[in-house]
Amino acid sequence: xxxxxxxxxxxxxxxxxxxxxxxxxxxxxxxxxxxxxxxxxxxxxxxxxxxxxxxxxxxxxxxxxxxxxxxxxxxxxxxxxxxxxxxxxxxxxxxxxxxxxxxxxxxxxxxxxxxxxxxxxxxxxxxxxxxxxxxxxxxxxxxxxxxxxxxxxxxxxxxxxxxxxxxxxxxxxxxxxxxxxxxxxxxxxxxxxxxxxxxxxxxxxxxxxxxxxxxxxxxxxxxxxxxxxxxxxxxxxxxxxxxxxxxxxxxxxxxxxxxxxxxxxxxxxxxxxxxxxxxxxxxxxxxxxxxxxxxxx
Amino acid sequence: xxxxxxxxxxxxxxxxxxxxxxxxxxxxxxxxxxxxxxxxxxxxxxxxxxxxxxxxxxxxxxxxxxxxxxxxxxxxxxxxxxxxxxxxxxxxxxxxxxxxxxxxxxxxxxxxxxxxxxxxxxxxxxxxxxxxxxxxxxxxxxxxxxxxxxxxxxxxxxxxxxxxxxxxxxxxxxxxxxxxxxxxxxxxxxxxxxxxxxxxxxxxxxxxxxxxxxxxxxxxxxxxxxxxxxxxxxxxxxxxxxxxxxxxxxxxxxxxxxxxxxxxxxxxxxxxxxxxxxxxxxxxxxxxxxxxxxxxx
Numbered sequence: 001x002x003x004x005x006x007x008x009x010x011x012x013x014x015x016x017x018x019x020x021x022x023x024x025x026x027x028x029x030x031x032x033x034x035x036x037x038x039x040x041x042x043x044x045x046x047x048x049x050x051x052x053x054x055x056x057x058x059x060x061x062x063x064x065x066x067x068x069x070x071x072x073x074x075x076x077x078x079x080x081x082x083x084x085x086x087x088x089x090x091x092x093x094x095x096x097x098x099x100x101x102x103x104x105x106x107x108x109x110x111x112x113x114x115x116x117x118x119x120x121x122x123x124x125x126x127x128x129x130x131x132x133x134x135x136x137x138x139x140x141x142x143x144x145x146x147x148x149x150x151x152x153x154x155x156x157x158x159x160x161x162x163x164x165x166x167x168x169x170x171x172x173x174x175x176x177x178x179x180x181x182x183x184x185x186x187x188x189x190x191x192x193x194x195x196x197x198x199x200x201x202x203x204x205x206x207x208x209x210x211x212x213x214x215x216x217x218x219x220x221x222x223x224x225x226x227x228x229x230x231x232x233x234x235x236x237x238x239x240x241x242x243x244x245x246x247x248x249x250x251x252x253x254x255x256x257x258x259x260x261x262x263x264x265x266x267x268x269x270x271x272x273x274x275x276x277x278x279x280x281x282x283x284x285x286x287x288x289x290x291x292x293x294x295x296x297x
Numbered sequence: 298x299x300x301x302x303x304x305x306x307x308x309x310x311x312x313x314x315x316x317x318x319x320x321x322x323x324x325x326x327x328x329x330x331x332x333x334x335x336x337x338x339x340x341x342x343x344x345x346x347x348x349x350x351x352x353x354x355x356x357x358x359x360x361x362x363x364x365x366x367x368x369x370x371x372x373x374x375x376x377x378x379x380x381x382x383x384x385x386x387x388x389x390x391x392x393x394x395x396x397x398x399x400x401x402x403x404x405x406x407x408x409x410x411x412x413x414x415x416x417x418x419x420x421x422x423x424x425x426x427x428x429x430x431x432x433x434x435x436x437x438x439x440x441x442x443x444x445x446x447x448x449x450x451x452x453x454x455x456x457x458x459x460x461x462x463x464x465x466x467x468x469x470x471x472x473x474x475x476x477x478x479x480x481x482x483x484x485x486x487x488x489x490x491x492x493x494x495x496x497x498x499x500x501x502x503x504x505x506x507x508x509x510x511x512x513x514x515x516x517x518x519x520x521x522x523x524x525x526x527x528x529x530x531x532x533x534x535x536x537x538x539x540x541x542x543x544x545x546x547x548x549x550x551x552x553x554x555x556x557x558x559x560x561x562x563x564x565x566x567x568x569x570x571x572x573x574x575x576x577x578x579x580x581x582x583x584x585x586x587x588x589x590x591x592x593x594x
Contacts, residue, residue: 013459020452024445025322148321155317159456162310166463173470180477187484191491198495202502209506210513216576217514219585224564225522228557232529235554239536242547250539257532257554260525264561267521279513288516 001175004033005095005103008167011039018042026142027152030106031095031160036070045088045109047137052086055127061085073104079153081146084109087119088141091149093157097164105160107152111143211277214289218271225268233261270295298472301330302392302400305464308336315339323439324449327403328392328457333367342385342406344434349383352424358382370401376450378443381406384416385438388446390454394461402457404449408440508574511586515568522565530558567592 018029018040028043052058065084069092072080079093090108094101115138124134236257245251270291278293315326315337325340349355362381366389369377376390387405391398412435421431441449533554542548567588575590 017455017459020455024448024452151321155321158314158317162314166467170463170467170470173467173474177470177473177477180474180481184477184480184484187481187488191484191488194488194491194495198491198498201495201499205499205502206506209503210510213507213510213574214514216584217511217586219579219583220588221518223585224588225561228560232554232557235550238550239547250536253532253535257529260529263525264522277510282516286516287513288520289514291517291521
């Protein structure tokens, strides 16, 4: 799963907490992502914003210093402190969430010892800063003990880690939820499909069953009726041979028998050649097979 | 959804953060649930643990003071400060998560002004505390400005709220997960049931279809065969009446016809009385209706 620190926590709330923390402790926390983009920024010193970051040469030193400090964090779990090329101190620690280095925490700028005013006076001259205003900015930079800063960094890294881990857990749960929701949808669709298929299949099965029943019944009829019909046919042949046309009424009766035996044979023939299921209405609540339509002949 | 603060956050981690916060700021945070059970406890003063909470009368005052302070929090969103009956100051704020008052945050004990040693000397005498040791304990209680404490409480309540809200979100996501998992299980079971039902239904539909097909075919056979058979029967009657027993062979042929017409009529009768689907093997790959078994007669 890909994630940045900003995906895991509410950065506006973290910004508010960082401001509150700065007012309470005098330690200004900032957070950047691993590419150096600022996510949370508190209490940047006037000496940085109004002087060092405004002059191209001192700005170049700021960037170099930031890069150097970030480099020191790679693969580390503790924190690093660094005296920047413009003479201030910064402290940084990696924020590791789910074994992933997602951001860097900075606490700076400050001095660990009272500043060397001579150094800064010279620096003002070198870069053409207004000496009075520049030294006022130097005086506003807090002087913090290393012990106090380490306590601050301990607290801040533990807090960032707790917030990040909770955020990661939320993110994992959210993704699991999406996955489960998709699964519910998939199961629901399959269920609907199955129910539709069932209806279709039922109609098909009834139809298939009907044809099978028709064919089996037709087979039985052909089987059972054929033999008696054949005997009848022989008997009619015999009687017609024996009796000839001597008696008109007898001759007509024999011809009627011949016609009916032939009609029955043709019916049996149709029954034997049924290939499809075709019905005709017989009465209001009864339908029967339409032999002509159902039979191939 | 029911929840306590301990359901939402990792109390061990909060305890670690509180200790780290106390070392950094000198402000000792504690958290109790709304029933007063201690969840997180940091930096309790020796004057409380070794003196006030050991003597029954001063302990009684502690409990009264705690109750009074907690009462001040009910329905409030800000914080309350309270000078306890034993002379120390405590500050408290409700922790509201998801519009629910789940816990109270305390920062204490401390003094807002340098302590009145005379008051504590008298208190030592009243309750028989060792004066030197008691006054040493008094001296160890931090003196914190109201402004600093308010900054501390602001930070701590914002933090407790953020952690609690994240925890609540986690909890809601977890419950949604459980709900979704149950839904997936329910849908899966219904799907399996539907598939089984489909198989059963298909078998039933085939069987129903077969019977219907048989009955429709039987109806057709009875309908088509009856009329020619009846005519045959009349013709046989007529010829038997006309020809009598004059000629033995003719008589036998007529009797054979009578027998076969009767046989066919009986078959039609059976066909008309089919009520169930019963088959017999006819050849290797063909089965036909068993008229005797299928017919009610």
